[in-house]
Amino acid sequence: MSASTSAARQSQPQPSIEPILRLTAADMGRVNDMILAMAGSNVKLIPEIAEHLIASGGKRLRPMLTIASALAYGYQGESHVKLAASVEFMHTATLLHDDVVDESDLRRGRKTARTIWGNQASVLVGDFLLGQAFKMMVEVGSPPALRILSNASAVIAEGEVWQLSAAKRMSTTEDDYLAVIDAKTAALFAAATEVGPVLADAGEAACTAMRTYGRSLGIAFQLVDDILDYGGSSADLGKNTGDDFREGKITLPVIIAYQQGNEAERAFWRRAMEEGQNDDAALSEATALLQGRGALEETVARARHYGHLAFEAAATLPPSASRDALTSVVEFCIDRVN
Template sequence: MSATIHRLDPTRPAPSLEPMMSLVAADMNAVNAVILDRMQSEIPLIPELAGHLIAGGGKRMRPMLTLASAKLLGYTGNRHHRLAASVEFIHTATLLHDDVVDGSDLRRGKRTANLIWGNPASILVGDFLFSRSFELMVEDGSLKVLKILSNASAVIAEGEVNQLTAARRVDLGEERYLDIIGAKTAALFAAACKIAAVVAERSDGEEAALDAFGRNLGIAFQLVDDAIDYVSDAGTMGKDTGDDFREGKVTLPVILAYARGSEEDRKFWKDAILGFRASDEDFVHAVDLVRATRAIDDTLARARHYGQRAIDAIAGFAPGKARDAMTEAVEFAVARAY
């Protein structure tokens, strides 16, 4: 399989997650059973609210990466099933908290839990899922796995706080923004992949390679999400086009467009990020600016760069269905914007 991310040959099929989904389908059934079992509670609101998001149509990318990484290593046990469920609980908990912090109304095309049940319930059920994830880690019995996943949880929280302190700062800068998404998004991708090498009892070098794969894929994934907000629609994103813009989020397209814009353009961006320019007409103008400054093109170019680094990170593993599927998953993550 080609390692080229941006497929230029129109005769080739578009990259898909299907190979990875097929690769891990049986394992994913086992993971889903763990998730369904562990989200239960005698308090009815907990499974009701958790189920709204967990059953909300997400691709389960992070637990799939744990399973695919285990396949890549030839692991034949079943410890990774509970750990993949733990990864998904961490992710779901962070989404519940994110939507409260961001005041979001839509997630994966559905109303957010905080809009339906309120902020206190969303926060507390997120805490419940975090606790469930740690129960699963402890049951696995590996201090190394516990260290990797607990560290990832702490880093995600740090990334959230970093983003909060940088909120509505249009002069944020690319380096700090990459630090934020490296923590908020990429840390869990990296941990999801790395723990497979631990349960498979592989070398430190293989752990590092899978960590690098997940980390670079996570950054590429987030950068594409940033770009899609200005070029796509709710059918692609599961949220309304321009949500990031209307919420005053400073993402890489905005950072680049602001840095490259005229004095008048910068004034527009400052007003927009502060919430003073949030109409449909303002969003159309914002799209014009990110296109005119090549901010979208360059955001996607960076996404391809990190995607290629992810692919390169697993080049040393044995060729086969698992490596091909993981490679195509990277290509899919980047191709969503085209």
């Protein structure tokens, strides 16, 4: 980046999620109260683990998207609060399960629940949170919303298994990987936004627009995370940088670099990802290869493509603070790699 480009960028307002924070503040206060209440149990270990993860931070973006999408179509009831809490519980449960599968020690700079209480307790509390999520969904009494969120839960689990089967396999293709993140990450974003117009009875076109918005945002969000793993910060990622590499996760930048690399470079990737030769020196070499083959830039381009799809979907909304908030989330997501 040139000095003039950098100066111009610094003079412009940086993308922020502040618009959606302002828009959803009152409702998210009620969501947070509901999360704490539904995480309660006479079994002491359940609230301990749930509150540990809840207190570890995170933007709570997915439930905010549920609130914003409902408000965007003029919804004035109370059910969006319960569905937003359900979405957050679904996400929290997947984090607990992910940390066990990935053998992660840190999340957002804090010890993961599995390192404190063990894998068994983490998995079981994740299951408890999923149960509470479905309890709230049923209480809302909207069969279409229940169908959307329950289907997302099944798709997410399928994506987790698919990712596990693809781990440490350099034969994974770009299409394979996009299918994994479509299921593992984008499905919950899509469901979180689609239930808003469902509650508002806004019609099929609105549901399609919000489903497209959420899915596209979710894919872009994951691709940006893939890039940041090789050069971002732990604060941006919510985990240690380089974790994907050390865990042998075949992400899009790696797939692109492997496909474009020479035989020596491909041999390096096989040693690192398939055979576990992934120390700090190997991470430095991997980052250099990704940069040398333009893999990070190509992944940025893919993320921007999906971001554009999300923009187009949001543009179908009538002008409102909700539309501005949803658009700002896309801008913020993509700007993390700038």
